[in-house]
Amino acid sequence: MADLTDPDVRTALRKYQDGGPISALFETGEIGDNTFAALDRRAQEAEDQGDQEAADRLGDVLTYAVEAGERPPMSNWPTR
Numbered sequence: 001m002a003d004l005t006d007p008d009v010r011t012a013l014r015k016y017q018d019g020g021p022i023s024a025l026f027e028t029g030e031i032g033d034n035t036f037a038a039l040d041r042r043a044q045e046a047e048d049q050g051d052q053e054a055a056d057r058l059g060d061v062l063t064y065a066v067e068a069g070e071r072p073p074m075s076n077w078p079t080r
Contacts, residue, residue, distance in 0.1 A: 004064045006080040012057050016042055028073035029080070031065050039065060 004012070006029065013026040021035040022042065043058035074080070 004060055006077070009061055009064055010078070012061050016058070018042075024073070025061075025065065027077075029071070029077035030073040031068055031071050033070060035065055035070075036062065 010026055013022055017023040017026055018038065021032060021038040024030040024032070025035055039058055039062040043055045043062060046052075046058060047055035
């Protein structure tokens with residue numbers, strides 16, 4: 001497991017935007033209770049598709065989100 005920075009999170013989520021909680025984290029840094037389930041679900045989908053690297057990276061983002069905790073959108077998120 002890698003300690004992710006905010007830019008690492010944005011990079012990891014770029015191709016997984018869903019118009020929902022993953023997109024909110026990607027675009028604004030917002031983490032809500034539904035963010036955790038969405039990241040877990042997407043990591044499981046990647047694993048089911050045989051993409052272990054993506055599943056691990058999404059798992060790292062999930063760990064980041066859990067450690068950060070729920071939070072509202074963050075000002076200056078794209079430049080943090």
